[in-house]
Amino acid sequence: MSTTTFTLLIGTLILGQIVGFVAWGLSRQRARYRALERQGAEFGALDPMGRTAADQPLDTSSTPALTGAPGPAWSGERDFVVQRRVIEDGNASVCSFYLVPADGAPLPLYRPGQYLTFKLDVPDPAGHATKQVVRCYSLSDRPRADMYRVSIKRVPAPPGKPDAPPGIASNHFHDRIQEGSRLSVRAPSGHFHLNEDGELPIVLIAGGIGITPLLSILNTLAHWADPREVWLFYGVRNRGEHIMKEHLESLCDSHPEFRLQVCYAEPSEEDIPGVDYQHQGWLDIQLLQRTLHFGRYEFYVCGPPPMMEMLVPALEASGVAPEDIHYESFGPASLTKRRAPAPTAVSAPVAVRFSQSGKTVQWDPAAESLLELAEDQGIRVDSGCRAGSCGSCQTAIESGEVSYQQTPDADVKPGHCLLCITTPATDLTLAL
Ligand SMILES: Cc1cc2nc3c(=O)[nH]c(=O)nc-3n(C[C@H](O)[C@H](O)[C@H](O)COP(=O)(O)OP(=O)(O)OC[C@H]3O[C@@H](n4cnc5c(N)ncnc54)[C@H](O)[C@@H]3O)c2cc1C
Ligand code: FES
CATH class of the missing domain: 3.10.20.30 (Beta-grasp domain)
Structure with a gap:
């Protein structure tokens, strides 16, 4: 082969690589643009503030004091009516509530992963006085202009304490909030949400009811036909706790970029390995290391405190950069304090x-x-x-x-x- 032919061959190869890379980049941009366009078309005509996803992508975060971002989508409480209730698991311990605004005005955007805060008037067991309680519940579906959805797990008394009162708000929802009930709701908020502009493949890690914000993320990515590869690792005890099983499986069947990995810690005799679940045992770092390909991912983790306290540090220890790990606990967890700024010591009594x-x-x-x-x-x-x-x-x-x-x-x-x-x-x- 002459030097000229060789140089031409190398040149053609390099050019081919450049063209391929540019085409790949353009296709990603086109897919992202199409997603934003669709989101803008859905919300543009309906958003009361005249925002579209294209000019303000899903930004309703209520963080003015910390980041200078715009305030909450509405201040104080807004009335909602429960339009529909759906039991989501075999144990009937998780119920979804579909909420429509009582004033009929369109709903503002939120970021997939954010939550609603409810102010509830809960009657005492004798049904006389009411007690006001405030609780947060993650939005469990993709942002829509006509309704919100939350999925709530009934919380029993802690193990070994049968005489303790069961969870106030979750049982109130399950036992008393029916279709037609009205609820006082604060605007969506929270900093645990999808990075809409991210380029990395995504790994969603859910334990039990911690799947709710990740469902919102997953449904949004599916709706956008987002080109990113998405893994969902979902840990539950068995099929009785496995919520929205058919929905998750059909999402994976219809989206080639989605991969579902379900772990049953205590499968029952009827649970079929390879059909109902892929792994037996608790969801742990070894499973992630065995299953994921090499490379960088963006992780979103939400689950019970023991899972979070084990998995998040293990991800960091295995070399994942802290900025690639997003996590949320549904309540006080020692993990939330792990990255805390050191408190100022009080030297004298105050x-x-x-x-x-x-x-x-x-x-x-x-x-x-x-x-x-x-x-x-x-x-x-x-x-x-x-x-x-x-x-x-x-x-x-x-x-x-x-x-x-x-x-x-x-x-x-x-x-x-x-x-x-x-x-x-x-x-x-x-x-x-
Ligand atoms: C950001 C965020 C998002 C969330 N998203 C969701 C979601 O999508 N879905 C969901 O289901 N949950 C979610 N949660 C959790 C939810 O907010 C509540 O914490 C949960 O429903 C329990 O509230 P409760 O009022 O039912 O229980 P609580 O009344 O707060 O009781 C909690 C536990 O304490 C026990 N207890 C109460 N009194 C005593 C006593 N005297 N002695 C011993 N034990 C006692 C109860 O039996 C219960 O086990 C989220 C939380 C946060 C912070
Ligand atoms: S109780 Fe939620 S911020 Fe303090």
Whole structure:
């Protein structure tokens, strides 16, 4: 072969590679653009603020104090009516509630993975007085302009404590919230959500009811026909707990980029390996390492505290960059405190004054947070997540300073603090 022919051959090969790479990039951009266009077309005519996904992609995050982003889609509570209830699992312990706005006005966008905060009036067991409770529930479907969906698991008394009262809000939903019931709901919020502009393949890791925000992400990606490869690892005890089984399987059948890996920790005799589930045992890092190809992924993890506390550090230890791991716990978990900024040590005893209750107490270093201190004094404080996510416990500081045990997920208004994740840094007066 002459030098000229050889040079031409090499040149052609390099050119071919460049053309292939550019074509691949363009096809990804076209798919993303088509998805945004579709989203814009769906919401453009309906969004009350005139936003479209194309000019403001799914941004309803309510984080003005921290990021300068726009505020919540509505302030305070908005009334919704339950249009439909659907039991989602064999044990009948998870129920989806489809919510439509009572005013009939179109719903604003949210980011897949975000949650709603509910203010509920729950009657006491005798049915006389009502108690107000605030709880967060993840949106479990893709963003739609006509309705929202949440999927709620009934929470029993903890194992070994049969005399303890069962979960207040979840049982209230299951037992009393029927089609036609009205609910007071705060706007979607939360920082655990899909990175819409990401390029990396996605790994969703769900334990039990932790699948709800990941379902929202999965349904959105399917709706967009997003070109990214998506893995869903889903751990439950057995088929009785396996929610939306047919839906998940049909998503995988119809989307070649989706891969479903289900783990049953305690399969029953009727559960069929290879059909109902792919792996027996708990979902762990070894399974991820065995199953995933080499390369970089974006991980989204949501599950019970023991799973999170085991998996998230294991992902980091196996070399996944922290910015590629997104996670959320449904409540207080030691994991949320793992990356916390160190609290400011209080060197001298400090006094906490609750001005509206007329109480002054010495800070108790054994207390976990100002929320706990207030509750110990019999002071009524709204709380939902108790983990800095929902903003329910936000309280005005009249004087003094607080230390945060972790970075708040909810918005914090100037001059306010989230009691559930703060301790006093100086003598303090709170508007409580
Ligand atoms: C961001 C976020 C998103 C969430 N998304 C979802 C979701 O999509 N789906 C979902 O189902 N959940 C979700 N959750 C969890 C949900 O918010 C509630 O925490 C959950 O439903 C339990 O609330 P509850 O009022 O039923 O239970 P609680 O009344 O708060 O009780 C919790 C547990 O404590 C026990 N208990 C109560 N009193 C006592 C006592 N005196 N002694 C001993 N034990 C006691 C109860 O029996 C129960 O086991 C989410 C949470 C967060 C923070
Ligand atoms: S209780 Fe949710 S932020 Fe404090």
